[in-house]
Amino acid sequence: MSAPLLWIFLPLSIGAASLLIRRERSLSMIGGVSAAMLSVLAFVIPIDEALSIGSFSFKLAGSVIILGRSLTLQPAHGSLLAILYGLAAMWFFGAQTLGLARRLVPMGLAILALLVAAIAVRPFLFASVFIEIAVLLSVPMLVAPFQKPGRGILRYVAFQTIAVPLILFAGWLLSGVETSPGDVELTAAATAILALGFAFLLAIFPLYTWIPMLTEEAHPYLVGFLLWVLPQTTALFAIGFLDRYPFLRLSADLMTLLRDAGLLMAVTAGLWAAFQRHLGRLMAYAAIAETGFLLIALGLGTSEGIQLAFMQIIPRGLGLTVWALSLSVIQARAASPRFVDVQGAARALPIASAGIALAHLSAAGLPLLAGFPIRMALLESLSRESIGLAIWLLVGLLGLMTGAVRTLAVIVLPSEKWDQRETYFQAILIGLGVLALFILGLFPQAANFLTTDLPALFQNLGQ
Amino acid sequence: MFILITILFLFAAALALAIFQVTQPNYRFGWLIAAGGSVLAWAGVLLWQAQMPITLQLPAWGATALFANAPVFVADQFAWPYALALATLGLAVIVSAAARENFPALFSWAGTMTLIGLGLLATLADNPLTLVLVWAAIDLTELTTHIFSSNETETNGRAVAGFAARLVGIGLLLWAGLESMARGAALDFQTTVPQAGIFLILAAGLRLGVLPLHLGYTSDSAVRRGFGTTLRLVSAASSLVILARIPAQGISSPLAPYLLALTSLAGLYAAWMWMRSPDALAGRPYWVIAFAALALAAALRGNPAGSVGWGVALILAGGALFLASIQNKILNRVLLFAGLWGISALPFSPSARGWESAAETSWATFIMWPALLLAQALLAAGFIRHVTRPATSTDLDPDRAWARNVYPIGIGLPLAALLLLGLFGWDGARAFGTLPASLVAGALTLALLWLTPRLRWLNPVRAHWIRPQESSASRLDAFYDFLWNLYRSFGRLTESITAALEGDGGILWALLFLVLFLSLLAPRTP
Numbered sequence: 001m002s003a004p005l006l007w008i009f010l011p012l013s014i015g016a017a018s019l020l021i022r023r024e025r026s027l028s029m030i031g032g033v034s035a036a037m038l039s040v041l042a043f044v045i046p047i048d049e050a051l052s053i054g055s056f057s058f059k060l061a062g063s064v065i066i067l068g069r070s071l072t073l074q075p076a077h078g079s080l081l082a083i084l085y086g087l088a089a090m091w092f093f094g095a096q097t098l099g100l101a102r103r104l105v106p107m108g109l110a111i112l113a114l115l116v117a118a119i120a121v122r123p124f125l126f127a128s129v130f131i132e133i134a135v136l137l138s139v140p141m142l143v144a145p146f147q148k149p150g151r152g153i154l155r156y157v158a159f160q161t162i163a164v165p166l167i168l169f170a171g172w173l174l175s176g177v178e179t180s181p182g183d184v185e186l187t188a189a190a191t192a193i194l195a196l197g198f199a200f201l202l203a204i205f206p207l208y209t210w211i212p213m214l215t216e217e218a219h220p221y222l223v224g225f226l227l228w229v230l231p232q233t234t235a236l237f238a239i240g241f242l243d244r245y246p247f248l249r250l251s252a253d254l255m256t257l258l259r260d261a262g263l264l265m266a267v268t269a270g271l272w273a274a275f276q277r278h279l280g281r282l283m284a285y286a287a288i289a290e291t292g293f294l295l296i297a298l299g300l301g302t303s304e305g306i307q308l309a310f311m312q313i314i315p316r317g318l319g320l321t322v323w324a325l326s327l328s329v330i331q332a333r334a335a336s337p338r339f340v341d342v343q344g345a346a347r348a349l350p351i352a353s354a355g356i357a358l359a360h361l362s363a364a365g366l367p368l369l370a371g372f373p374i375r376m377a378l379l380e381s382l383s384r385e386s387i388g389l390a391i392w393l394l395v396g397l398l399g400l401m402t403g404a405v406r407t408l409a410v411i412v413l414p415s416e417k418w419d420q421r422e423t424y425f426q427a428i429l430i431g432l433g434v435l436a437l438f439i440l441g442l443f444p445q446a447a448n449f450l451t452t453d454l455p456a457l458f459q460n461l462g463q
Numbered sequence: 464m465f466i467l468i469t470i471l472f473l474f475a476a477a478l479a480l481a482i483f484q485v486t487q488p489n490y491r492f493g494w495l496i497a498a499g500g501s502v503l504a505w506a507g508v509l510l511w512q513a514q515m516p517i518t519l520q521l522p523a524w525g526a527t528a529l530f531a532n533a534p535v536f537v538a539d540q541f542a543w544p545y546a547l548a549l550a551t552l553g554l555a556v557i558v559s560a561a562a563r564e565n566f567p568a569l570f571s572w573a574g575t576m577t578l579i580g581l582g583l584l585a586t587l588a589d590n591p592l593t594l595v596l597v598w599a600a601i602d603l604t605e606l607t608t609h610i611f612s613s614n615e616t617e618t619n620g621r622a623v624a625g626f627a628a629r630l631v632g633i634g635l636l637l638w639a640g641l642e643s644m645a646r647g648a649a650l651d652f653q654t655t656v657p658q659a660g661i662f663l664i665l666a667a668g669l670r671l672g673v674l675p676l677h678l679g680y681t682s683d684s685a686v687r688r689g690f691g692t693t694l695r696l697v698s699a700a701s702s703l704v705i706l707a708r709i710p711a712q713g714i715s716s717p718l719a720p721y722l723l724a725l726t727s728l729a730g731l732y733a734a735w736m737w738m739r740s741p742d743a744l745a746g747r748p749y750w751v752i753a754f755a756a757l758a759l760a761a762a763l764r765g766n767p768a769g770s771v772g773w774g775v776a777l778i779l780a781g782g783a784l785f786l787a788s789i790q791n792k793i794l795n796r797v798l799l800f801a802g803l804w805g806i807s808a809l810p811f812s813p814s815a816r817g818w819e820s821a822a823e824t825s826w827a828t829f830i831m832w833p834a835l836l837l838a839q840a841l842l843a844a845g846f847i848r849h850v851t852r853p854a855t856s857t858d859l860d861p862d863r864a865w866a867r868n869v870y871p872i873g874i875g876l877p878l879a880a881l882l883l884l885g886l887f888g889w890d891g892a893r894a895f896g897t898l899p900a901s902l903v904a905g906a907l908t909l910a911l912l913w914l915t916p917r918l919r920w921l922n923p924v925r926a927h928w929i930r931p932q933e934s935s936a937s938r939l940d941a942f943y944d945f946l947w948n949l950y951r952s953f954g955r956l957t958e959s960i961t962a963a964l965e966g967d968g969g970i971l972w973a974l975l976f977l978v979l980f981l982s983l984l985a986p987r988t989p
Contacts, residue, residue, distance in 0.1 A: 151965075192981075209964045209965050213965055275957045311525070346610070367595040367596045367599035367633060376530070380644055383641040383644045383645045384644060391638075394634060394638065401634075405626065405627045409619075412619050413620075418611075443522075445523070445524055
């Protein structure tokens, strides 16, 4: 038995098999339970280390070779797999309450498995191919059968696809740089092409236009899943490049570029969010800002920055889950997710409204909520470099906060008597998510046991 | 640990009350649980004096390199007067609730005790991180309460607007901490650099409604005497407490004189509105703003002890007045004299040090002195009027004779605490203060009392230029309209850019922006 078999091929197979199942409830249970089991196993079973239970000894191999390429999972991957599959379980359970299990579970499991493969593949350059396959698989998930794909989806696929040849070409150039490290021009060209490739892949400003467009065209829950899983994995891929090539890792210019790009994303997304009147687009801008925060953390160029990047995984995933689920519940009962159609939603859907408001406030960094500790650490780190940089980040957060307050002002308008029209299952899921947002906001160290080891995935950056 | 135990008395009692409300709505001993929890918490706060300063440090959030500070609570000589004032207020609300029409109100008492617990935590916060956490908890509680208790569009809109203003206050407090960090100081109140002091002032001013002058909530909100008083005063105390943490060397900013002038004028206006309010509850927001202005001005003059003095006067004298709802001649006299003593700034009163100043004289000083002395006089005159001529009063339910004995204790407790704080427990106790200033304010008060029956414009009316209710447009509206138009203009601009980026030529625009961005960031060569 090997780890890639368990966390890549098994979910891929379950995803494929679940295409044959038509009942929403069964699908959701299969997806949710299998993801939860994989999460627990990742947490319990050490990879590449002997596990002894009494007289029984067992070792899960970390590698498997396929077509001359290896898929390798290290012991430090355990926590990451536990987080990814644990959060995925929440998404799959939530899909049932919205009638989306048939679209989310098969493709979601496959996408997740492919993205884990992207993390595990050696040579790591092949990750871009796995990411591209995952992107292509997400299209049937986003577009309902017999529905014509919109411009947002086309742009999403186009931008993600443009990234692949750029990254592969940069990888080829980088192998040349390794053999002749003194070639400055080659190094500069490789770095520029690589940066361009990741600008497309990570949807860095101004290439993120497909994200808000997508939230208008596709179901917010499915877009939310994608916005959670894709940038996270892509960022890990990018960190892999930084870790492998010393001239990238030690380049002060590149770190400044990452930090400034992150700030630009956070500020523009915040400003755009401040004037939005569409709940879905607001979620999109928050996701863009989150990617910006990730880049800022990486741009710090320190081991603390890497640690901070990993610490964002859980609050981001949790916030997006609560947000997308709450938004979907509201959208199901409103003509559209525009402000004009969701006025007074809090009266009929109090839990979903609280969920959407609190997830939004968490993304904007309201104290007490899960997003705050990360924002605070980022602000502190930036202010040590320059108070001006910290103020730019505050501007971005202020924009997001403005969007959150406007959402709040619209949904609490008194329109009818208080009532609760969410299903019990929806209310419980959102309630648990909100509770977790508060717990992580007050005690962020509660999640440290999952994230502390993650920097060890990167031998050089994590030290 | 001592701090934790005290706070837990309140939260545990609140939890028990909430459970009983759900499981046994007519539970007979609810009031006893509330009163027991409040008494224990009050005694706990009083006992902090034996070991001060007391520290409660929560576990760190992570590596020190990432999180410079952990949440820390410290009971010291500046926090203690506020803590005692809040614990007393909580006890007074519960005790006086025995005589209220809605007795028993388990949920309301649970809410009161939770708020008092949060208020205590806010007063004890030792760094901006801790304070913003507690502020956020108080703000969310307040917002939720208003949304659930109101059916009016206007009220809900103002509740969200008030919440937004408070969020900006939170942002300013964080900015103050970052300013300290950028200058190499730790992110706590002990080592705050003078350059950060201005942000602390702005944060408190914004949350209190003084800078710029605004009312976060309407005066006739659905929550009134018991819970409403707690909400208003806890919120004020949690913001005022940072004024006591302003660096002793004062504020190092060219903005300070302007802020002092604005604060003084805001205080004068609010005190004027307080005196002319039809009743104490309608004037409650003005009472808070006027006293907050006095406290802010004291902090701007480098007088943190003075700001604490005004702060506890706000809570205790105000608390007793707003809780008093039953006609009782003797009690009214006690309320009148003890309350006036508390806000008089006379020697050995808690506000005695309120007029001291450590700052250099500037042009704003000449605005501040007359404006704030008159403001104090207006506050005192209004206090006298509202005590002697209450607009609303109720009679005690004859079936609850025990409440007749308990109720005066509820009103008397804040007054006793007011007298106690003038003599014991902190830096501002047993102070002689600035006698000429308090005498001038006293003389002005007498003059106002003499003039009130003679001049019509000194009598209660409802004319506002900061519009607390759904009345016609106010004068400040022009300013807010300007801001709103600016916001909409920016909105149109972002819509245009979004349309361009997401339209047919969006990809080309995106690539153009990308090239521009890269060329800006590329290293420049000669």
